[in-house]
Amino acid sequence: MSRGLRIAFFGSSLVSAYWNGAATYYRGLIRALHARGHRVTFYEPDAYGRQEHRDLDDPDWARVVVYSAHGTDGLEACLEDAWGSDVVVKASGVGTFDAFLEARVLELRRSGTQVVFWDVDAPATLERVAKDAHDLFRPLIPRYDHILTYGGGAPVVNAYRELGARRCVPIYNALDPDTHHPVPPEARFAGDLCFLGNRLPDREARVEDFFLKAAALLPQARMLLGGSGWEQRVLPGNVRRLGHVYTQDHNALNCSARAVLNIHRDSMARFGFSPATRVFEAAGAGACLITDAFEGVEQFLEPGREVLVARSGEEVAEHVQRLTDTEARRLGQAALRRVLAEHTYAHRAVQVEAELGYRAAGAEVLAPGGT
Template identity: 85%
Template sequence: MRRGLRIAFFGSSLVSAWWNGAATYYRGLIRALHTRGHRVTFYEPYACERQAHRDLADPAWARVVVYSVQDTDRLTDCLEEAWGSDVVVKASGVGAFDALLEAQVLELRRPGTQVVFWDVDAPATLERVAKDATDPFRALIPRYDHILTSGGGAPVVNAYRELGAQRCVPIYNALDPATHHPVPPDARFEGDLSFLGNRQPDREVRVEGFFLKAATLLPRARMLLGGSGWEDRALPANVRRLGHVYTQDHNALNCSARAVLNIHRDSMARFGFSPATRVFEAAGAGACLITDAFEGVEQFLEPGREVLVARSGEEVAEHVERLTPKDAWRMGRAALRRVLAEHTYVHRAVQVEAELGFHTPSTAAMAPGRM
C-alpha cells in the first residue's frame, strides 16, 4: 500500500482552544488525515496563554512540538526538522513569527515537497493585504504551491487568484463525529437560545444586532452567552454569562438549549461561503441551529428544514418565539443527517488528498458517524 504523506504543520495550537477558533478545524482535519495513513507533526508557539489553558493532551494521531516565542533558535530547529517533509503547511494566524514563517517555509521546497499556505481566516487576510500594498505576504502568495482556505468560496478563490496564487481551494469547516455528537441535556446550559463566541471587535456589533437585540425583544426568554471577553459588557437581564466554555462542554451546551445561534464575524459575512466551526458542531450534536444569513448557506444546510436563517435580531426573536421543542428536535436531526452524509472531516481530508495529488484506493473511513 502506498505510504502516507509526512506533513509538517505550523499553526496556532492543536492542544488548546483558548482564544483559538481554529482548534476544532485543526483537530478534525488532522485526525482524519491520520486515519487515512498520513503523519502530521504540528508545530505551535507557546503564546497567548494557550498552554496554560490546554484542553487536549498530546494526541495519538499527531506529534505536537511546542516552541518558545522568546527563542528564535528553537523555531529554526523546528524548520530544520520539517525539511524533507512531503508537505509543509504554514497556517494563518499562528500568533508568533507569522511573517518569518510565511517566508521561511518557502525555503523548505525541494523536489517532492509541496508548500501550502492554509488560511483559516481568508476574509480577514484578504482585507488586510488589500488595504496595504506593502504587506510582505502579498509578494509571497504566488510562490506557494497551494492556498487552502477554511471558507470563502468563489469570492476568496477569485481574490487569491488576482493576487497571483497558483492554486486556491476551499477546504471548509466540518464535523468530527468522534468529538461532536448528541449527548443528554445538561441543566447548566438549559435555556431558549445559546450563543458561543469570544468578544471580538469585528463580531461585537453583529452580536448586539442578532443576539442581544433578540434578548431584549424576548424578555421572558432564557438566553445564554458563552465565550471570553464579555465579563464587563452590559447585558439584558435575561442573558446569563457562561464565560469560556471548554470544548469538552460544547456538546452539552449545544444539546441543552432549545436553539443555538451562530453569528459570523464581519468579514466572513461579507465574503459568504464561510460557515463557522460552530455550525457543524451544533449540527453534529443534533441541535436546532439559527444562523445569521450568509451567501452560500444552502451549500451546507437547507434553510427551513435543516437550519433557520435570520437577517436581523427581530427575525432571530421570531424564530425563537415560534419554535416548538418538537420542531427544534426535527430540525436538529435533519441537520445531523446532512452533515454526517456530506460534511465530515473525512470528506474534507479526501479533498486535501486530491488537491495534493495523493489518492488512496479506499474510502472506507468515510462511513457515517453516530446519530
C-alpha cells in the same frame, strides 16, 4: 501499500482552544488525515496562555511540538525538524512570527516537497492585503504551491488568483462525529437560545444586533452567552454569562438549549460561503441551529428544513418565539443527517489528498492538483 504523507503543520494550537477558534478545524482535519495513513507533526508556539488552558493531551493521531514564543531559536529548530517533509503547511494566524514563518517555510520547497499556505481566516487576510500594497505576505502568494482556505467560495478563490496564487481551493469546516455528537442535556446549560463566541472587535456589532437585541425583545426568554471577553459588557438581564466553555462541554451546551445561534464575523459575512465551526459542531450534536444569513448557506444546510436563517435580531427573536420543542428536534435531526452524509472531516480529508495529488495506491505526491 503506499506510505502516507509526512506533513509538517505550523499553526496556532492543536492542544488548546483557548482564544483559538481554529482548534476544532485543525483537530478534525488532522485526525481524518491520520486515519487515512498520513503522519502530521503540528508545531505551535507557547503563547497567549494556551498551554496553561489545554483541553487536549498530546494526541496519538499527531505529534505536537511546542516551541518558545520568545525569539526564533525554537522556531528555527522546528523548521529544521520539518526539512524533508512531503508537505509543509503554514497556517494563517499562528500569532507569533507569522511574517517570518510565511517566508521561511518557502525555503523548505524542493523536489518532492509541496509548501501550502492554509488560510483559516481568508476574508481578513485578503482585506488586510488589499489595504496595504506593501504587505509582506502579498509577494509571497505566487510562490506557494497551494493556497487552501477555511472557506470563502468563489469570492475568496478569485481574490487569491488576482494576487497571483497558483491554486486556491476552499477546504470547508466540517464535523468530526467522534468529537461532536448528541449527548443528554444538562440543567446548567438549559435555556431558550445560546450563543458561543469570544468577544472580538469584528464580531461585536453583529452580536449586538443578532443576539443582544433578540434578548431584549424576549425578556422572558433564557439566553446563554459563552466565550471569553464578555465579563465587562453590559448585558440584558435575561442573559447569563458562561465564560470560556471548554470543548469537552460543547456537546452538552448544544444539546441543552432549545436553539443554538451562529453569528459570523464581519469579514466572513461579507465574503459568504464561510460557515463557522460552530455550524457543524451544533449540527453534529443534533441541535436546532439559527444562523445569521450568509451567501451560500444552502450549500451546507437547507434553510427552513435543516437550519433557520435570520437577517436581523428581530428575525432571531421571531424564530425563538415560534420554535416548539418538537420543531427544534426535527430541525436538529435533519441537520445531523445532512452533515453526516456530506460534511464530515473524512470528506474533507479526501479533498485535501486530491488537491495535493496523493494516491493511496500509486505515487504519493504528484504534480499539484494531479490525479
